[in-house]
Amino acid sequence: MQPTGLVTLTTDFGQFDGYAAVLKGVILTINPQAQPLDFTHQIEPQNVAQAAYLLHTGYRYFPSGSVHLIVVDPGVGSDRKAIALATPEYAFVAPDNGVLTYVWDAAVARWGRDKLTLVELDNPRWWRPDISTTFHGRDIFAPVAAHLAAGVNITELGRPLDELVRLPLKQPAQRPDGRWEGHIVHVDRFGNCITSFTREFLNDVGSDESIEVHILDQRINNICRTYGDSEWGMVMALIGSSGRLELAVRNGNAAQLLGVGVGDSLRISTRQKSGR
Amino acid sequence: MQPTGLVTLTTDFGQFDGYAAVLKGVILTINPQAQPLDFTHQIEPQNVAQAAYLLHTGYRYFPSGSVHLIVVDPGVGSDRKAIALATPEYAFVAPDNGVLTYVWDAAVARWGRDKLTLVELDNPRWWRPDISTTFHGRDIFAPVAAHLAAGVNITELGRPLDELVRLPLKQPAQRPDGRWEGHIVHVDRFGNCITSFTREFLNDVGSDESIEVHILDQRINNICRTYGDSEWGMVMALIGSSGRLELAVRNGNAAQLLGVGVGDSLRISTRQKSGR
Amino acid sequence: MQPTGLVTLTTDFGQFDGYAAVLKGVILTINPQAQPLDFTHQIEPQNVAQAAYLLHTGYRYFPSGSVHLIVVDPGVGSDRKAIALATPEYAFVAPDNGVLTYVWDAAVARWGRDKLTLVELDNPRWWRPDISTTFHGRDIFAPVAAHLAAGVNITELGRPLDELVRLPLKQPAQRPDGRWEGHIVHVDRFGNCITSFTREFLNDVGSDESIEVHILDQRINNICRTYGDSEWGMVMALIGSSGRLELAVRNGNAAQLLGVGVGDSLRISTRQKSGR
Numbered sequence: 001m002q003p004t005g006l007v008t009l010t011t012d013f014g015q016f017d018g019y020a021a022v023l024k025g026v027i028l029t030i031n032p033q034a035q036p037l038d039f040t041h042q043i044e045p046q047n048v049a050q051a052a053y054l055l056h057t058g059y060r061y062f063p064s065g066s067v068h069l070i071v072v073d074p075g076v077g078s079d080r081k082a083i084a085l086a087t088p089e090y091a092f093v094a095p096d097n098g099v100l101t102y103v104w105d106a107a108v109a110r111w112g113r114d115k116l117t118l119v120e121l122d123n124p125r126w127w128r129p130d131i132s133t134t135f136h137g138r139d140i141f142a143p144v145a146a147h148l149a150a151g152v153n154i155t156e157l158g159r160p161l162d163e164l165v166r167l168p169l170k171q172p173a174q175r176p177d178g179r180w181e182g183h184i185v186h187v188d189r190f191g192n193c194i195t196s197f198t199r200e201f202l203n204d205v206g207s208d209e210s211i212e213v214h215i216l217d218q219r220i221n222n223i224c225r226t227y228g229d230s231e232w233g234m235v236m237a238l239i240g241s242s243g244r245l246e247l248a249v250r251n252g253n254a255a256q257l258l259g260v261g262v263g264d265s266l267r268i269s270t271r272q273k274s275g276r
Numbered sequence: 277m278q279p280t281g282l283v284t285l286t287t288d289f290g291q292f293d294g295y296a297a298v299l300k301g302v303i304l305t306i307n308p309q310a311q312p313l314d315f316t317h318q319i320e321p322q323n324v325a326q327a328a329y330l331l332h333t334g335y336r337y338f339p340s341g342s343v344h345l346i347v348v349d350p351g352v353g354s355d356r357k358a359i360a361l362a363t364p365e366y367a368f369v370a371p372d373n374g375v376l377t378y379v380w381d382a383a384v385a386r387w388g389r390d391k392l393t394l395v396e397l398d399n400p401r402w403w404r405p406d407i408s409t410t411f412h413g414r415d416i417f418a419p420v421a422a423h424l425a426a427g428v429n430i431t432e433l434g435r436p437l438d439e440l441v442r443l444p445l446k447q448p449a450q451r452p453d454g455r456w457e458g459h460i461v462h463v464d465r466f467g468n469c470i471t472s473f474t475r476e477f478l479n480d481v482g483s484d485e486s487i488e489v490h491i492l493d494q495r496i497n498n499i500c501r502t503y504g505d506s507e508w509g510m511v512m513a514l515i516g517s518s519g520r521l522e523l524a525v526r527n528g529n530a531a532q533l534l535g536v537g538v539g540d541s542l543r544i545s546t547r548q549k550s551g552r
Numbered sequence: 553m554q555p556t557g558l559v560t561l562t563t564d565f566g567q568f569d570g571y572a573a574v575l576k577g578v579i580l581t582i583n584p585q586a587q588p589l590d591f592t593h594q595i596e597p598q599n600v601a602q603a604a605y606l607l608h609t610g611y612r613y614f615p616s617g618s619v620h621l622i623v624v625d626p627g628v629g630s631d632r633k634a635i636a637l638a639t640p641e642y643a644f645v646a647p648d649n650g651v652l653t654y655v656w657d658a659a660v661a662r663w664g665r666d667k668l669t670l671v672e673l674d675n676p677r678w679w680r681p682d683i684s685t686t687f688h689g690r691d692i693f694a695p696v697a698a699h700l701a702a703g704v705n706i707t708e709l710g711r712p713l714d715e716l717v718r719l720p721l722k723q724p725a726q727r728p729d730g731r732w733e734g735h736i737v738h739v740d741r742f743g744n745c746i747t748s749f750t751r752e753f754l755n756d757v758g759s760d761e762s763i764e765v766h767i768l769d770q771r772i773n774n775i776c777r778t779y780g781d782s783e784w785g786m787v788m789a790l791i792g793s794s795g796r797l798e799l800a801v802r803n804g805n806a807a808q809l810l811g812v813g814v815g816d817s818l819r820i821s822t823r824q825k826s827g828r
Contacts, residue, residue: 006304008297013742015567016292016594018610021560023613024589028558032615037300042292045742046803058294061414062301063308074803077778133778135793138613141353190292207426216501226353241411251322282580284573291567313576316566334570337690338577339584465566466597501628502685517687527598528625 001086003149004065006035010055011071012043019135023071023142027130030146038066039068046074050262051165053186056102057242059090068103069145082121082140083164086154087272091125093121093145095136098167105169122134122158128237179214179267180205185244187262188194195266197245205270209263213237213247214218215258220247227251277362278447279425280341282311286474287329288319295411299418302404306422314383315344323442324375326538328410329462331380333470333518335366344379345421346370347413358397358416358438359440362430369397371412374443381445420550448472455490455543456481461520463538467529471542472523485519489513489523491542493533496523532548553638555701556617557714562607563689564595564621571687575623575694576678582698592621598626601652601719602814605738607655609794611642620655622646623689627659634673634692635716638706639663643741645673647688647695650719657721674710725746731766731819732757737796740816743805747818749797757822763791765799767818772799779803 007027015021024036044052047120059068073080079094087107090106094100107116121140124131126147129141131171131238141234144157172182182196191222199206202211213220230236230250247254255261289295300312313429317516319327335344346408346445349356349371359371361382370376383392398414400407402423404415420433448458452478478487489496498512506512508528516522521544523530531537559579565571576588585738590609595603603624625632625647633648639659646652648819659668671690678699681690696709724734734748754763765772774788783790783803785809790799799806799821807813 004308008296008301014594015590016592016604017738017740018562018592019740021589021591022610022613025560025610025618028589029613029615032556037297038291038302039292039297040292042290045805054294056300058298061298063305066301075780078780129387132793134790138793161665186293187291188295189288228351228354238410241408241414253321280584284577312569313573313580315573316568316570318566332572333579337574337581339581342577394671462569464569464571465564504627504630514686517684517690529597538779 001047001067001088001091003067003151003167004035005033005149005151006032006063006066007145008037008038008039008059008062009041009071010039010043010051010068011041012045012047012051013041013071013137014123015041019137022138026138026142027146030143031150034146034149037269043072046072048072048074048097049262050186052099052101052103053166055099056106061104062090064089067091067093067145067149071141071174072099072100073097073136076136077103077133079166081161081163082136082144084119084121084154084157085164086117091154092146094150095133095141096165098165100164101169104164104166110159116215117154118161119154120158120161123156126152126157136213138276168197172201176268179269181265181267182245183261184262187255190256191249191255192223192240193240193247193254193258193260195241195245195247197268199239199243199245202239202245202270206267211237211270213245213266213268215247215260215264218258225272269276277364277367278341278467279343279367280311280339281307281309282313283421283425284313284315284329284335284338284342285317285347286290286315286344287316287317288320288321288323288327288444289347289413291317295413296353296450298347298414301407302414302418303422303425306419309421310425313472319348322348323340323403324348324350325453326462326522328375328377328443329529330378331375332382332409335379336452338366340365341370341436343367343421345417346375347417348375349373349412353409356441357437358412358420359399359422359437360430361440364442367423367430372396372441374441376440377445378445380440380442393430393442394437395430395434395439396455399432400431402428413420434546437442446472448477451543455545457541457543460536460538463531466523467533468516469523469530469534469536470485470516470518471521471523473544475515475519476519478515478546486546487513488545489521490544490545491536491540494534553640553643554617555619555643555703556615557583557585557587557627557701558615558618558703559586559697560591560601560611560614560620560627560727561588561593561623562591562595562620563593564597564603565593565623565689566601567593571689573800574690575621576653578690578694579678579701582695583702586698586701587708595600595624597616598624600624600626600649601737604651604653604655604719607661607684608650608658611644611655611788614642616641619643619645619697619701622651623693623695624651624687625649628688628816629685632717634688634696636671636673636696636700636706636709639714640667645693645700646694648672648717650717652716653719654801656716671706672710672713672717676706678704678709692827722748724753726820727738731821733817735817736812736814739821743801743807743809744792745799745810746792746794747797747799749796749820751791751795754791754797754822763789763824764822765797765818767799767812767816770810
């Protein structure tokens with residue numbers, strides 16, 4: 001990976017306390033050519049799974065050569081590792097707590113394990129001189145990201161690792177009645193409920209427009225192409241911009257209307273498409 | 277317009293999901309020299325009128341040559357047009373849903389219609405290769421803004437348009453009792469209630485300090501020059517930083533104190549200034 | 553101070569109305585090489601003490617040569633002064649309302665008063681031509697910061713001042729029973745309660761691990777090194793990343809759990825360390 005200087009930041013710091021800004025200050029102090037850019041700081045405190053999912057939906061839209069810095073770190077100061085991962089396109093710096101699960105899977109699928117470099121950040125040469133026990137984002141992760149963005153080779157950051165900590169990702173499962181059960185992985189600002197059913201999965205099980213969605217005691221067969229295709233106030237299902245089945249309400253909030261949230265299950269029944 | 281690379285972003289995406297960051301990633305991927313800059317991402321979901329007003333209050337403070345990108349797009353995926361507007365100072369990229377109403381009026385007034393270029397974004401050459409049905413911000417608007425900021429001529433983006441969609445802007449109206457009726461167009465973070473009465477309007481009707489404001493059953497004749505001129509806890513009226521009459525409370529929240537919000541009406545009675 | 557072009561922004565504007573963005577637009581219009589960077593815009597409206605504290609915890613992590621712009625300005629339009637302060641490392645531009653109290657004290661302690669330059673911003677040459685009565689951030693402070701970041705000497709901005717307005721900072725005080733009384737100076741996004749007891753203070757009074765904290769009717773002797781050292785759900789005390797005693801709950805919210813907030817008092821009892 002040839003760094004461009006761009007460093008994206010994904011944290012659960014919010015934007016009130018100045019913690020996120022301090023990461024940028026540290027990066028620019030080490031590497032004045034760096035270009036820090038907020039991905040999100042609104043991850044719920046300590047919600048590693050949420051950070052993992054959101055990072056996954058966005059990182060690929062940044063220029064090749066970007067460094068993605070993630071600091072959602074409930075284990076700060078414990079013996080959880082700090083890691084960096086480089087693919088031929090991007091580098092990632094994060095605590096080893098599962099936050100790179102989706103990224104890792106996608107990278108292995110795309111490039112093969114051999115093309116990836118995974119290291120433990122155990123070389124203090126690239127850290128700030130004083131390491132606090134509670135803010136490794138400032139003292140370890142941001143400095144390392146700054147150095148990576150300046151061209152330091154990932155292999156200099158620490159010893160190679162074979163694998164990283166993974167979150168258990170629940171895949172859709174078929175039930176005795178033939179329906180597939182999945183769950184809501186994210187509710188976005190608009191109340192759109194994004195599910196664990198990917199476009200690829202729906203294609204594989206032989207359906208896309210021809211499905212019915214069951215959630216709580218509701219049946220949704222209002223399958224749309226875009227938000228504007230539905231009547232107002234009616235829950236629709238569509239493939240959203242992240243390539244996943246989502247439940248939405250035109251100019252409304254599906255999560256509120258349905259009374260559902262992240263983790264809630266839903267089922268789809270598929271019908272074979274008729275002929276060609 | 278000679279672009280500087282600056283691209284401001286106005287959306288209803290919030291800053292949680294990474295959607296706003298993805299716009300910047302897309303822009304920087306196409307145009308690494310671009311300088312994306314958040315104007316606001318806190319527009320209420322689908323509130324085109326709010327975006328139109330806020331954009332209007334702020335765009336002129338950016339360097340000449342800035343591209344203003346607006347993605348508040350309830351009609352995404354429908355047949356609403358995507359447009360770009362260039363004035364001799366700025367370019368604007370937005371859905372054609374009225375969000376440029378104030379900007380257009382101001383540009384026509386300042387430069388004349390002949391100096392403005394308005395096009396429909398119908399040339400896919402400047403878009404991302406895959407266009408989703410639900411996120412044209414990422415797939416169409418941001419790429420076009422990136423190209424404009426890189427110097428692509430607006431006329432290459434698509435066919436010329438004569439006009440754009442306009443929001444109906446309610447102007448102050450005189451009532452039988454001689455009072456002028458207007459409304460609250462915006463409530464800001466401080467609870468200041470900004471109204472449809474502009475400084476120019478108040479000058480035209482022959483008043484400024486010499487007015488009384490009536491809202492709900494309250495009469496406000498505490499007309500001030502700045503917030504600190506009023507006693508604490510007392511609603512004042514003043515010409516705010518956007519050049520409009522606003523209701524405010526020193527170190528307090530006028531909207532909460534009065535129990536009013538956007539769209540609520542107020543009336544002013546004017547007294548002719550006495551002689552010279 | 554040799555400016556780098558970096559300008560950090562600390563305001564109570566939020567990120568909804570575009571006010572914070574306008575500051576950046578003004579800065580970039582005057583100084584296209586400037587690099588405006590949000591420190592925080594989430595200061596509570598008019599909360600000068602909060603801004604003073606947060607600025608203090610963060611400013612030193614930015615590159616030497618940064619200009620720190622602070623606009624928390626309840627006295628806008630009154631006769632409160634506008635000031636700029638330069639240390640050998642940084643410059644600060646702010647209303648003279650106490651927001652620089654901590655910064656000033658730290659700078660005097662580190663550099664000595666002689667190395668500091670403090671001026672009143674009374675030279676309109678560096679302002680926008682039209683000065684509103686309600687938005688000096690846009691019309692005075694941001695322009696001045698832009699010029700400072702472009703290399704204008706602080707002495708050109710206005711007449712020298714001997715001193716600035718200070719907030720009364722409450723120091724820990726010893727009670728008749730020997731305990732030290734302090735208070736909560738900040739509650740961060742995670743609910744961590746940061747107190748007026750600094751590491752230096754605790755060292756001076758001869759304690760660090762060997763303390764007990766008393767708050768409301770609770771006694772906290774769960775003294776930890778980092779968040780992960782404590783059991784879940786149990787309030788701990790530790791020295792946080794800002795070098796102050798803080799109360800925290802592992803993966804929880806100490807402020808909510810305790811029912812406390814900024815300004816609430818707490819007491820520590822110290823035990824002399826045994827041995828040398």
